[in-house]
Amino acid sequence: MNLLIAIAKTIAAAVTRSASLTAEAAHSWADAGNEIFLIVANRRAARPPDPAHPLGHGREAYVWSLFAAVGLFVAGGAFSITHGVGELRDPTPAEDFLVGYVVLAVSFVLEAVSFLQSLRQARADARLMQRDVIEHVLATSDPTLRAVFAEDAAALIGLVLAGAGLAAHQVTGSAVPDAIGSILVGVLLVVVAVVLINRNRRFLVGEEADPRVRAAVLRSLLAMPEIDRVTYLRLEVVGPRMISIVGDVDLAGDDAESRIAVRLRALEAKISRSPAVAGAVFSLSAPDEPAL
Template sequence: MGDKSGESLGTVLVAGAANLAIALAKLVAGLIGGSAAMLSEAAHSAADTVTELLLLVAVRRSGRPADRRHPFGHGKAGFFWAMMAAVATLVGGAGFSVTHGLHEISHGEELSNLTPSYIVLAVSFVIEGISFTKALTQLRGEAERHRVGPLRLVRITSDTALKAVLFEDAAALAGLLIAAAGLLGSQLTGSALWDGAASVAIGLLLLVVALTLIRSNLSLLIGQAAPQQTEVGIRAVLLAQPEVEDVVELLTMMIGPGEILVAAKIDFRDEASAAGVEIACEEVDRRLRECFPGVSQVFLDPTPTVRR
């Protein structure tokens, strides 16, 4: 858990530093050229910077050890702060971009020197690409450890910091291309419509990303189960124990980034003694933690199967 948190923390710090530098450069270029798309991109990067700060809080808070008041740890604090980060993207980035773009479409503003904007867009694309590559490298490493494809892992991962950085960096790269297309369209046609439309498109892109992340974090906050493939593996480990007759009920819950709570009602074989059941429970606990490093809490309840 410590190594994984450290890796996610590094990914967040790289993304945050990149977004802060990019936001300032886009703001200057946007003011010089009078481009709504560039100012929207500046708001986008500023919102992403706030997002990274909140993700930094998420990583730090979720890594705090368990205490008397929080016996299962503080993992879910990471889900909460990651959701707040998504809300910041929704309000700060998407809201500004859409409203500013619509204002330019309706009123029209004359664009001036766009050369700084093109330079900033190109440099920003390189910087965002570096940040995205780091996040993608971490994703691929985790996918190899979990033996699943990167695309599947990004859908099911409870590492909210990594997921947020991946989504936001991908949106940033797409937003840069949209802004460049808007600037070029306005420059070739002499109409601010293209620039305003690009600003609105950037806002809608951020809206989709923010709502996706909010939905994902909300699901984790209210008690999302472990991925189905993991549950199947856990059930197989339980049934492989010689003293186990059947798994009456299996419940799992993500209690933090990469942390899984397992609760199961187990029907033990009738011939198993009380001491044998205790030993079997200890063995199952050990094997589950060994096979699934994310399993941090295991509760087994001996329960006979009700036969009708």
């Protein structure tokens, strides 16, 4: 869909010579390229663990999503701003406005369909996490959901800005509003790209899981008959919807050291069977450590 929209906008930009449409064409080409990065991100992150990567390859999703965000920044935002500034210095009269309006209208419908699909997925995930949609999109450990949602929302806003710039150009006969529309589209893309870059950076360097996830894991551990207390718990996001668990627990009963070691390994294996857990490591709590 993004590829078809990019081709249509490029043709319309060439026909109308509109700065705003040129910016939107760059935006759609950046989105189309980013989809390739996101496909790679999903596939590489889904690879199973191996001896060199015992927690799996989940963080690769953030690497490739980071590339996509940088592409949006450069190919979309920086290009649109630069082109708009160039048009302010050396204005180019636009023509064949109807072609531009038709392409923008069709693009809006197609982008709206894509956005509604990502919105439905985001709402379903947000309900599970007891968040509102925007909070979930910003906080989710799934970088592709965040990227698609943000890019689709930016695409709809960008189309409105481009349409307003094109209409102002037609009404006033001046290329200045059109150039300003190109700059505004660029600024919008830069803001979105910076947010996406920052979120991927935070997950790459290691981020503690959401407090609600931590509370749910703690409740689950305390509900297990083999655990009396939990005195330490570290949950780190290691991929989309994947965490690693490190904790100190007080096991029920008073077994010998060799038996305790076996029980701890059994506990780790039991918890690691969850599809959301990349790995679990537990140690014994000291008698004087307070329970969480």
